[in-house]
Amino acid sequence: MQVLSPQFKPRATLALKDASLQAALGKARGGFVDKRAAAAAELPEFEQLREEAKAIKEHTLDHLDFYLERFEERVKAQGGQVHWARNAEDAQRIVLEICRKANAKTVTKGKSMVSEEVGINEVLEQEGIEVIETDLGEYIIQLAKEPPSHIIAPAVHKTKAQVSELFHAHHSKLGLTKVLTEVADLVNEARQVLRGKFFRADVGITGGNFLVAETGSSIIVTNEGNGDLTQTLARVHIVTSGIERVVPTLDDATTFLRLLARSATGQETETYTTVSSGPRRPGDPDGPEEYHVVLVDNGRSKMLAGRFREMLRCIRCGACMNHCPVYGAIGGHAYGWVYPGPMGSVLTPLFVGLDAAYDLPNACTLNGRCQSVCPVKIPLPDLLRELRHMQHEAKLSPWYQRAALAAWGFVASRPRLYHALTGLAVRALGWLGRGRGRFGYLPLASAWTKGRDLPAPQGKTFQEAWRERRGKSS
Amino acid sequence: MTSPVPAGPRIGLFATCLMDSFRPSVGFAAVKLLEDAGCTVEVPAAQTCCGQPALNSGDFATTRRLAKQVIETFAGFDYVVGPSGSCMATIKNDYPQLFADDPQWREKAEDLSRRSFELLSFLTDVLKVDRVKARFEGTVTYHDSCSGLRELGVKAQPRKLLATVEGLKLSEMQDAETCCGFGGTFCVKYPDISEKMASDKVANIEASGAGTLLGGDLGCLMNIAGRMKRLGKPVRVFHAAEVLAGMADGPGLAEPEVR
Numbered sequence: 109m110q111v112l113s114p115q116f117k118p119r120a121t122l123a124l125k126d127a128s129l130q131a132a133l134g135k136a137r138g139g140f141v142d143k144r145a146a147a148a149a150e151l152p153e154f155e156q157l158r159e160e161a162k163a164i165k166e167h168t169l170d171h172l173d174f175y176l177e178r179f180e181e182r183v184k185a186q187g188g189q190v191h192w193a194r195n196a197e198d199a200q201r202i203v204l205e206i207c208r209k210a211n212a213k214t215v216t217k218g219k220s221m222v223s224e225e226v227g228i229n230e231v232l233e234q235e236g237i238e239v240i241e242t243d244l245g246e247y248i249i250q251l252a253k254e255p256p257s258h259i260i261a262p263a264v265h266k267t268k269a270q271v272s273e274l275f276h277a278h279h280s281k282l283g284l285t286k287v288l289t290e291v292a293d294l295v296n297e298a299r300q301v302l303r304g305k306f307f308r309a310d311v312g313i314t315g316g317n318f319l320v321a322e323t324g325s326s327i328i329v330t331n332e333g334n335g336d337l338t339q340t341l342a343r344v345h346i347v348t349s350g351i352e353r354v355v356p357t358l359d360d361a362t363t364f365l366r367l368l369a370r371s372a373t374g375q376e377t378e379t380y381t382t383v384s385s386g387p388r389r390p391g392d393p394d395g396p397e398e399y400h401v402v403l404v405d406n407g408r409s410k411m412l413a414g415r416f417r418e419m420l421r422c423i424r425c426g427a428c429m430n431h432c433p434v435y436g437a438i439g440g441h442a443y444g445w446v447y448p449g450p451m452g453s454v455l456t457p458l459f460v461g462l463d464a465a466y467d468l469p470n471a472c473t474l475n476g477r478c479q480s481v482c483p484v485k486i487p488l489p490d491l492l493r494e495l496r497h498m499q500h501e502a503k504l505s506p507w508y509q510r511a512a513l514a515a516w517g518f519v520a521s522r523p524r525l526y527h528a529l530t531g532l533a534v535r536a537l538g539w540l541g542r543g544r545g546r547f548g549y550l551p552l553a554s555a556w557t558k559g560r561d562l563p564a565p566q567g568k569t570f571q572e573a574w575r576e577r578r579g580k581s582s
Numbered sequence: 583m584t585s586p587v588p589a590g591p592r593i594g595l596f597a598t599c600l601m602d603s604f605r606p607s608v609g610f611a612a613v614k615l616l617e618d619a620g621c622t623v624e625v626p627a628a629q630t631c632c633g634q635p636a637l638n639s640g641d642f643a644t645t646r647r648l649a650k651q652v653i654e655t656f657a658g659f660d661y662v663v664g665p666s667g668s669c670m671a672t673i674k675n676d677y678p679q680l681f682a683d684d685p686q687w688r689e690k691a692e693d694l695s696r697r698s699f700e701l702l703s704f705l706t707d708v709l710k711v712d713r714v715k716a717r718f719e720g721t722v723t724y725h726d727s728c729s730g731l732r733e734l735g736v737k738a739q740p741r742k743l744l745a746t747v748e749g750l751k752l753s754e755m756q757d758a759e760t761c762c763g764f765g766g767t768f769c770v771k772y773p774d775i776s777e778k779m780a781s782d783k784v785a786n787i788e789a790s791g792a793g794t795l796l797g798g799d800l801g802c803l804m805n806i807a808g809r810m811k812r813l814g815k816p817v818r819v820f821h822a823a824e825v826l827a828g829m830a831d832g833p834g835l836a837e838p839e840v841r
């Protein structure tokens with residue numbers, strides 16, 4: 109996928125001016141937040157579950173090699189195959205080879221962020237294979253030729269009217285010419301179109317929300333049931349998953365399932381939770397002939413050894429972006445790569461580079477709301493600050509910011525000088541602003557005064573006024 | 583005019599850089615509240631800023647330099663109290679982390695951390711103040727600043743005290759806990775995004791029907807007041823300490839001097 113993160117600023121500005129995007133975002137924001145809050149409040153042990161989930165992940169990460177090998181062993185014992193992809197190219201090649209061997213013409217896909225990350229669709233399409241996204245949101249953005257703007261609601265940036273137009277444009281040639289305005293009708297039409305594709309599919313690709321080491325199973329959760337159809341109707345089922353998604357036991361997986369739905373959408377559980385363990389066995393009524401798991405590293409083992417290890421606890425629930433006021437203002441596309449919002453602002457620089465994704469860790473007020481709702485308690489603000497630190501050390505920040513910071517740091521470490529200078533500035537500004545109490549424009553502060561007035565100081569610094577009132581004694 | 587024999591705890595007032603420069607009246611309000619509760623308050627001259635601009639810019643070396651300055655300046659006080667959740671969270675939570683690899687300074691930072699408090703929660707939680715003697719006619723709404731709220735757990739404390747202010751009615755706004763878009767240097771590095779967030783906040787304030795906005799952090803209040811004035815809204819803005827100290831009779835933030 110193309111990396112547009114370097115254009116974060118202009119893209120964010122455009123997003124702010126995009127009326128239909130703003131309408132879509134405004135609608136989504138409240139819904140996710142209120143629903144999650146209600147779901148969390150209804151479960152007395154919710155906070156305790158977060159601690160447990162964090163502990164399970166930490167334990168698993170401590171012994172990641174062990175659990176991955178155990179998972180591989182179990183998958184093989186059940187007749188499945190495990191492939192290790194060191195990077196995106198590996199993953200593309202592995203999936204392509206499986207599809208070639210299967211003589212695939214049509215591939216259906218359940219939602220998988222990893223497959224976005226490593227860019228599976230492009231490679232398959234180049235090979236002349238028809239790739240169909242079967243998650244409704246993914247299907248919509250596939251038609252629109254756009255990347256996802258949210259990790260669980262990829263088309264959250266689209267309004268109903270836009271979807272209606274899109275369907276009309278693409279489905280008319282299939283004989284579905286009615287312009288639909290109701291959500292239910294739009295969903296039904298997509299279902300109708302997709303149903304045919306499910307039956308034609310040679311290969312079904314899904315993600316894996318969790319991989320269970322104990323049983324060699326992969327678990328996916330969906331609300332549309334598209335994942336089930338993707339993986340049971342195709343001859344070959346490929347699971348693409350990051351290596352960090354393994355958990356030791358089925359029991360552990362249930363801890364996460366309870367947290368995932370509530371954190372993501374405020375549901376007690378997603379509509380479909382599907383556990384698959386290997387290909388179809390003799391006597392099974394359905395299931396694929398082949399079952400493959402592609403375990404993607406793509407920088408994860410490096411993260412495991414470094415200061416961003418905690419990020420590997422992420423279960424991709426999307427709560428952090430749902431609660432992020434910056435995401436809420438600009439939507440997901442401005443972030444310019446696969447993962448948006450707080451988790452994306454940590455991950456993207458690690459994947460595409462501190463420089464290319466310079467703005468992402470910086471475009472954050474460090475308000476901490478993401479961390480407060482993250483089901484696995486990832487300290488996202490601290491990680492973002494750590495990235496800023498690395499950027500600062502690598503001298504990636506703009507020179508004028510560094511110069512201003514250095515000058516400020518120099519003065520702030522010299523209290524006498526600091527108070528002399530602030531005393532003067534405050535006196536001048538206080539006098540100038542006395543009439544109106546504020547400034548509509550101020551040179552050197554134009555970034556502030558662009559969208560808001562600057563309150564005028566009261567005329568003296570507190571230090572000065574205090575010493576006048578109370579004398580030098582204290 | 584401090585009495586020669588100090589009674590009650592000896593407080594070093596952390597005069598936050600924004601308060602010091604833009605709104606000394608908040609400092610005087612803080613002093614009054616602390617003295618009314620029996621504290622002796624001093625304002626060390628050797629303080630400047632907690633270092634947050636450097637910390638949040640990833641310049642940890644400069645932050646450490648400023649942190650050491652704060653640690654030394656406030657050694658010996660029973661408590662260090664400041665009218666800002668953001669600055670006090672930096673001192674309380676971030677300083678010890680900054681010296682993770684320096685046991686000697688880490689210990690000093692932890693000692694300071696234990697003694698440091700945000701003003702409003704200090705009054706209720708440590709000094710056990712449960713009422714103030716103040717009057718304020720009108721309906722107010724309260725913005726929960728992020729650092730105070732999420733890092734220090736400041737939420738009920740200011741409301742508890744405000745409830746004892748005569749004549750004051752509190753009307754909660756929607757999304758009171760949502761960031762206003764200030765974020766320190768964020769607001770000038772990403773002014774467009776910040777403006778949108780501030781506008782959302784202003785809309786919620788307006789919808790609350792309150793005539794006055796209160797909060798515990800000057801950064802946020804300056805941001806919101808500035809946006810509100812730009813949009814021509816009449817809502818007044820004060821730091822909660824000013825109202826609690828009965829010192830909100832002058833101009834609010836971004837208002838002209840009354841003559």
Ligand code: SF4
Pocket residue numbers: 421422423424425426427428429451478481482483484485486
């Ligand atoms: S960082 Fe936390 S909140 Fe965000 S997607 Fe990952 S698990 Fe969910």
